[in-house]
Amino acid sequence: MGPLPGQKTVLITGCTPGGIGHALCLEFHAKGLHVIATARNVSVLAGLAELGMSAVALDVTDAESIKTCHAEVAKITGGSLDILVNNAGRTHTHPATDIDMDDVRQTFETNVFGVMAMCAAFADQLIAAKGLIINIASLAAVTPYAFGSVYCASKGAVVSYSRTLRLELKPFGVRVMVTMAGTVQSQIASKTHRTLPENSIYQRVRDVFERRLVFSQNNGTMKTEDFARTLVAKALKGESPAFLRAWFGRPDWLWAGGFSSMVWLGTIIGEWILDAVLYRKIGLDKLERVLKEEQRKKLK
Template structure:
C-alpha cells in the first residue's frame, strides 16, 4: 500500500508474531502510521501485509540485508523515515562461568551491533525527516539479573550507545528514545534454551536455573499489547522542553513492563537494593546455604 501525503512512517525490526515488534506494528498501524514491518523470514508477516503494512526481509546482523532494506525504504518513502524502532533481539540466559564465546558473539551481533548498524544505515532518512530512533533496551541493563550476565551486558551497551547517539544526532533534529523494558509477554518461553554443563558449579541448584529461564514470563509480566500502546502513545506525543521530558510529552527514557516502576524507584537508593532483592528472588541465596552446609560437612570429617 502506498504512503498517503503527510503520513508518518515507522520501520520496526523483529516483527515476528507474538513479540513486542509485532504488537508495536499493530499499534502504530491503528494510529494511522504507515508501518514497515521487518523480519528475517518475511513469510511470517503475511497477515500484516494483508492489513496494509509494508513487509520487508531484514537480518540486522547482515550488512547486505540492511542495505537492501534501506534502499527499499528510501524508494517507498521518498528518502525519509519518521521513526526507527530497533526491536530485534536475542535472549541469553546462562551463568557467566558457563558461557560459550561464539554464542556470546551471536547475541552481541543482534542485540548491540545490529542496533548500531541500523542507526548508521538509516541516519540519512531519519535526518531528512527530523525523526525518532527508539532503541528497545531492558531493565537488565541496570539490574544484576542473575544468570543473565551476557544479556545484561548487551542491553547495557545499547543504553550507553543510545545516550551518546542522542547528543550526536541532536544538531540534526533527530531524537533518541531508550525503552527500559521490564517483563513483557512474549514467545521466549517456547524457544529452545541453553542448558547447564555437567561440570557447572551451579548444578547444585539446577532447578533454580530452570526456573530462571522463564522468569520474565511469570513475574509481574505485562501483556505485550498493553506495553505497545504505552510506547506508541509516547512515541507519537508532543515535544516538550528537556527538563520536562521525564513527565510530559515524548520522553528520552521510557519505562514500562513488569518491575519497571520498582527498578526505576530503586535507582534512587543505590545498587545495594537491587543486589539484595534479586539475590533472593532468583534463588541464588539457596546456593550460599548449600555451600555453607558442604563446608560444615568437610569440617566434621
C-alpha cells in the same frame, strides 16, 4: 501499498508474530502510521501485509540485508523515515562462568551491533524527516539479573550507545528514545533454552537456573499489547523542553513493563536494594545455603 500523502512512517525490526515488534506494528498501524514491518523470514509478516503494512525482509546482523532494506524503504517512503524502532533482539541466559564465546558474539551481533548498524544506515532518512529512533533496551541494563550477564552487558551497551547518539543527532533534529523494558510477554518460553554444562558450579541448584530461564514470563509480566500501547502513546507525544520530558511530552527514557517502577526507584535509592531483591528473587540464597551445608559436612 505505500504511505498516503502526509502519513508518518515507522520501521520496526524483529516483527515475528507473538513478540513485542509484532504488537508495536499493530499499535502504530492503529494510530494511523504507515508501518514497515521487518523479519528475517518475510513470510511470517503476511498477516501484517494484509492489513496494509509494508513487509520487508531484514537480518540486522547482515550488512547486505540492511543495505537492501534501506533501498526498499527509500522507495516506500520517498527517502525519509519518521520513526525507527530497533526491537530485534536475542535472549541470553547462562551463568557467567559457563558462557560460550561464539554464542556471546552472536548475541552482541543482534542486540548491539545490529542496533548500531541500523542507526548508521538509516540516519539519512531519519535526518530527512527530523525523526525519532527508539532503541528497546531492558531493565537488565541496570540490574544484576543473575544468569543474564551477557544479556545485561548487551543491553547496557545499547543504553550507553544511545546516550551518545542522542547528542550526536540533536543538531540534525533527530531524537533518541530508550525504552527500559521490564518483564513483557513474548515467545521466549517457547524457544530452545541453553543448558548447564555437567561441570557447572550451578548444577547444585539446577532448578533455580531452570526457573530463571522463564522468569520474565512468570513474574510481574505485562501483556505485550499493553506494553506496545504504552510505548506508542509516549512515542507519538509532542515535544517538550528536555528538563520536562520525563513527565510531559515524548520522553528520552521510557520505563515500562513488569518491575520497571521498582527498578527505577532502586536506581535512585542505591544498587544495594536491587542486589538484595534479585539475589532472593532469582534464588541464589538457596545456593548459599547449599554451599554452607556442604562446608558443614566437610568439617564433621
